[in-house]
Amino acid sequence: MIKLVGQRAIASLLSLSVLMVMVFFLSRLTGDPAALFLPIDATEQMKEQFRALHGLDRPILEQFGLYIRDVLHLDFGESLRRARPAIDIVLEAYAWTLPLALITMALVIVAAIFLGSIAAFNVGGVIDRGISVVSLIGASAPDFWIAIVAIVVFAINLAWLPTSGVGTPWHWIMPVGILFIRPFGLIVQVVRGSMLSALSAPYVKTARAKGVKNGPLIFVHTLRNAMLPVITVIGDQAAALLNGAVIVETIFGFPGVGKLMIDSILQRDFNVVMAAILVTAIAIFIMNILIDIAYSILDPRIRQ
Amino acid sequence: MTLRYLLTGALLASAAVSPALAQDNTAITVVLSEELDLVEPCMATRSNIGRVILQNINETLTELDVRGDAGLMPRLAESWEDRGDGVWRFSLRDGVTFSDGTAFDAADVKHSFDRVFSDQITCESARYFADTQLTFDIVDDLTIDVTAEPAQPILPLLMSLVTIVPSETPVEFVRDPIGTGPYVLSEWQAGQYIQLDRRDDYWGEQPEVTSARYVFRGEAAVRAAMVETGEADIAPQITELEATNPATDFSYPNSETVYLRVDSADEPTSDIRVRKALNHAIDREAFIGTLLADGTELAVAMVPPTTLGWNGDLAPLAYDPDLARELLAEAEADGVDVSLPVEIIARTENFPNVTEVAEALTQMLSDAGFNASMRMVEVAEHEQYYSKPYPESEGTNLILAQHDNSRGDPVFSMYFKYHSEGTQSGIAIPEVDDLIERATAATGAERDALWSELFAYVHDEAVADVLLFHMVGHSRVGERLDFTPTIATNQQLQLSEIGFK
Numbered sequence: 003m004i005k006l007v008g009q010r011a012i013a014s015l016l017s018l019s020v021l022m023v024m025v026f027f028l029s030r031l032t033g034d035p036a037a038l039f040l041p042i043d044a045t046e047q048m049k050e051q052f053r054a055l056h057g058l059d060r061p062i063l064e065q066f067g068l069y070i071r072d073v074l075h076l077d078f079g080e081s082l083r084r085a086r087p088a089i090d091i092v093l094e095a096y097a098w099t100l101p102l103a104l105i106t107m108a109l110v111i112v113a114a115i116f117l118g119s120i121a122a123f124n125v126g127g128v129i130d131r132g133i134s135v136v137s138l139i140g141a142s143a144p145d146f147w148i149a150i151v152a153i154v155v156f157a158i159n160l161a162w163l164p165t166s167g168v169g170t171p172w173h174w175i176m177p178v179g180i181l182f183i184r185p186f187g188l189i190v191q192v193v194r195g196s197m198l199s200a201l202s203a204p205y206v207k208t209a210r211a212k213g214v215k216n217g218p219l220i221f222v223h224t225l226r227n228a229m230l231p232v233i234t235v236i237g238d239q240a241a242a243l244l245n246g247a248v249i250v251e252t253i254f255g256f257p258g259v260g261k262l263m264i265d266s267i268l269q270r271d272f273n274v275v276m277a278a279i280l281v282t283a284i285a286i287f288i289m290n291i292l293i294d295i296a297y298s299i300l301d302p303r304i305r306q
Numbered sequence: 307m308t309l310r311y312l313l314t315g316a317l318l319a320s321a322a323v324s325p326a327l328a329q330d331n332t333a334i335t336v337v338l339s340e341e342l343d344l345v346e347p348c349m350a351t352r353s354n355i356g357r358v359i360l361q362n363i364n365e366t367l368t369e370l371d372v373r374g375d376a377g378l379m380p381r382l383a384e385s386w387e388d389r390g391d392g393v394w395r396f397s398l399r400d401g402v403t404f405s406d407g408t409a410f411d412a413a414d415v416k417h418s419f420d421r422v423f424s425d426q427i428t429c430e431s432a433r434y435f436a437d438t439q440l441t442f443d444i445v446d447d448l449t450i451d452v453t454a455e456p457a458q459p460i461l462p463l464l465m466s467l468v469t470i471v472p473s474e475t476p477v478e479f480v481r482d483p484i485g486t487g488p489y490v491l492s493e494w495q496a497g498q499y500i501q502l503d504r505r506d507d508y509w510g511e512q513p514e515v516t517s518a519r520y521v522f523r524g525e526a527a528v529r530a531a532m533v534e535t536g537e538a539d540i541a542p543q544i545t546e547l548e549a550t551n552p553a554t555d556f557s558y559p560n561s562e563t564v565y566l567r568v569d570s571a572d573e574p575t576s577d578i579r580v581r582k583a584l585n586h587a588i589d590r591e592a593f594i595g596t597l598l599a600d601g602t603e604l605a606v607a608m609v610p611p612t613t614l615g616w617n618g619d620l621a622p623l624a625y626d627p628d629l630a631r632e633l634l635a636e637a638e639a640d641g642v643d644v645s646l647p648v649e650i651i652a653r654t655e656n657f658p659n660v661t662e663v664a665e666a667l668t669q670m671l672s673d674a675g676f677n678a679s680m681r682m683v684e685v686a687e688h689e690q691y692y693s694k695p696y697p698e699s700e701g702t703n704l705i706l707a708q709h710d711n712s713r714g715d716p717v718f719s720m721y722f723k724y725h726s727e728g729t730q731s732g733i734a735i736p737e738v739d740d741l742i743e744r745a746t747a748a749t750g751a752e753r754d755a756l757w758s759e760l761f762a763y764v765h766d767e768a769v770a771d772v773l774l775f776h777m778v779g780h781s782r783v784g785e786r787l788d789f790t791p792t793i794a795t796n797q798q799l800q801l802s803e804i805g806f807k
Contacts, residue, residue, distance in 0.1 A: 033686035040428065041352070042693065043722040043729060045436045052428040083343040085479035094496055153531055165531045166523055168498060252524040257341075257497025261524070270686060 003298065010294055014287035018280070022073075025279050026066055026272075034058075035082050035270035056082055069276075078280070079273035081266075088273035092259065092281050095246075098168065099258040100285075103243035105174070106181045111236060114186050118193025118232075119220050122201060133190060140187025149180045149253045166254040177254045181247055185239035192235045196228040203227070229300050237293040244285045332516040332806065334787070336799065337529045337538040341522040345491060345500065346479045347469040348422050348429035353710075353797050357542065358520055360798040362502060363405075364469035364485035367396055367415065368462050370714050372612075372794040373803075377714075378462055382410065382470055382486060392457035396465070398448040402509040404472045405490040412450040416442040417473040426477045431468050434718070459749040463715055488513050488802055497522075502801070513802035530782050539784040540804075542795055545658050546599040549780040557601050560779030560796045561610050561712035564657065566650065566667070566772035567692065567723075569732045572702035577642045581769040583633040584648075584704070585623035587674030588667060590774060592625075597659045597666065598775060605773040607761045608719045609711045612793060615745070615757025620765050622773070630674035646701035650680040653688040656708055657777060664706055677701070693729045708777070712794050716757045717746050724764055733770045738763060 035058065036049040053059040057068065072079060078089040114137075121133040156176065157165040167173050200206065201224055209223050246260015259278055266274040298304045342355050347364040350356045361369065367383035383396040402410040419442060422429045438458050443451040454461055472484050483491060488508040493501040500520040504513060521538065523529050529541035530548035549555035566584070574580045594602045603611070606620035638644045648671060652664040664680045671678035683691070690697060692705050707730075711719045721727075725742050726734035741763060745756035764770045781791040788805035 033690070037689045037693070038686055041430055041433060042689065044430075044433050045729075047436075048428060048432060051425050055426070055428060081343075085344060085346075086481075091496070098497070150525075150527055153528060157535055158531055161535065165535055165537055166528050167521060167537075253528055255521065255523040255528070268684065268686075 088277040114189035122197030137187040137190035200228040334539040367465040567705040583630040586630040589625040652706035
């Protein structure tokens with residue numbers, strides 16, 4: 003197990019290095035931050051001054067060398083626009099994104115596994131059809147539209163919840179709810195399909211013949227064997243949430259990393275873009291290692 | 307039983323939310339469309355920063371009256387006098403203190419300008435003094451002489467663009483601005499809100515609003531909903547779609563002018579007949595009340611009608627596609643290749659329905675015989691087309707752009723847009739350069755007349771571009787407030803102008 007984790011960590015480190023080099027050079031091909039920071043009628047002298055202050059007037063290889071030197075000293079540079087350390091801005095945003103992603107995925111996993119398993123066990127029945135319809139609607143629902151409708155219904159008409167913001171637990175209900183819908187719809191379908199295969203396996207028939215009750219049959223014997231493809235999809239969906247949820251963050255004024263990253267890319271705030279991608283990539287690599295560990299726990303053959 | 311639990315839960319939820327929605331009677335919440343990157347006084351001319359700090363935390367020496375016709379009014383300067391040879395003397399208000407308790411004096415004025423012109427930080431307000439060298443001589447604590455080289459006849463107006471900070475302010479961007487204004491920044495939770503509280507020791511009249519919390523929501527529907535539910539009191543920017551409640555929603559000229567910048571160095575737009583054809587090909591009226599809000603006005607100048615020198619005699623070139631085709635045919639007969647591509651380059655999210663406006667403009671130009679196409683680009687790419695040096699193109703690019711001037715004087719627009727050295731100018735005409743230079747140096751009635759003459763020349767003689775619309779903005783103001791947005795609401799939101807019903 004330790005060897006597996008070590009191998010994955012080394013591979014992740016290499017991938018991360020390549021990613022950072024690519025982002026550094028590609029982002030600098032996309033335009034001049036001085037033109038975006040300064041007003042349209044700023045003089046060329048002001049633009050040159052801005053570039054000189056931020057080292058953007060130096061050859062790109064020199065900029066890269068300085069960046070690497072600073073990163074090795076854990077200095078990720080200052081935001082060009084906010085005059086603050088880029089890593090501080092990113093970590094502040096991540097402090098909002100991480101709980102949002104974790105809460106959402108925890109709810110999704112519990113609900114999708116439970117309902118997907120029930121649907122598979124009652125295949126073709128009313129419950130199965132109901133769960134399938136709801137999950138397909140969820141998987142294909144445009145979250146932008148649902149978010150606006152949710153605000154109209156729950157904040158304006160019913161006045162149960164605040165429209166947006168992050169002040170109290172009530173502020174989290176709609177963002178989590180909206181983010182829940184799509185991965186839930188997708189994972190329910192995967193659980194259902196995977197469970198259908200597992201339920202037709204000979205050992206299930208044997209267990210039934212031995213008189214094992216439905217609950218233990220589904221959730222003890224079958225589910226573990228059906229979980230491998232489900233975990234893959236859970237990892238994929240969790241990675242999307244760790245990247246931030248731009249639409250939900252924009253609509254609900256949630257100060258997460260997704261909107262920060264998009265804004266920073268549009269504003270060519272290079273240091274924030276680099277720091278955000280670094281932190282996000284590390285989070286995703288850690289999650290991938292956890293998924294590998296989960297695989298090996300669920301299926302001992304992988305350990306060998 | 308389950309239903310009962312659910313209902314009970316819902317009631318508890320709504321009860322728990324209610325206290326969060328309740329507000330002090332004199333505390334307000336303002337919902338803005340984007341968070342501030344900085345709360346830096348020398349960046350107050352940037353609209354999202356200006357709305358929070360301009361005249362609320364940090365004040366200027368002078369102030370332009372946008373609600374009445376008082377023109378330039380005293381703020382931290384009580385009076386000013388032109389002493390000739392480019393020297394202006396400003397007499398400063400006595401008894402003013404900053405929120406840190408230090409007294410305001412002439413040294414603070416000098417230091418504020420030193421920061422603006424420093425090469426250690428890039429202050430936005432420096433652009434208004436690009437070709438002017440300023441020297442500050444402190445006469446006494448409350449008197450300062452400012453020498454402009456070359457002489458700057460509108461220096462007192464330019465003073466309305468630079469905020470004053472204490473001499474102790476470091477020459478770097480600050481996060482806790484200290485000012486002489488009626489409010490002090492008491493809390494800034496990045497990503498969440500900025501809180502301003504009223505000062506007890508403000509030199510002027512105490513405003514009614516005791517505190518203001520600024521929150522940020524990118525979606526206009528949410529901003530409008532927040533005012534509707536009472537979570538916020540003012541949403542300065544909503545769209546026409548949301549502005550449906552006459553009791554709370556205002557529409558007002560927002561000082562933005564939309565136009566197509568034409569590069570007259572390119573074929574075929576180097577020929578004035580082709581530029582006239584562009585103007586005649588566009589049915590401007592058709593946009594108003596459809597793609598653009600009711601109240602939008604047809605533009606005949608780069609600045610809104612409230613600006614000095616406004617020329618009321620000008621009228622937009624009439625929509626006449628037949629005449630446009632005739633003009634193109636004439637130009638073609640004289641050897642102009644009118645089949646060259648004419649591409650409209652527009653910026654995504656520049657203003658509501660910008661894509662549809664660009665599509666309609668393209669179709670109108672095509673109908674009149676132009677080889678027209680369009681391209682939507684994001685802000686950085688748009689800037690590359692909008693400002694010199696312009697990229698090479700086959701045919702010509704028409705840049706769909708929006709320009710803001712709520713400052714009351716054309717000097718903030720005309721040099722950049724029409725002088726041959728202007729960074730976004732599409733023309734190089736000596737008569738225009740001369741008029742701009744003379745108008746910039748003139749004062750009083752002469753200045754007014756020269757700007758007026760320039761507007762007419764650019765519009766009728768040079769046909770420099772395709773002026774389209776003076777835009778309107780929409781705001782939602784909670785019913786408990788006594789506040790009417792103005793043309794300046796795009797740039798600033800003075801809390802002292804807000805009252806309660």
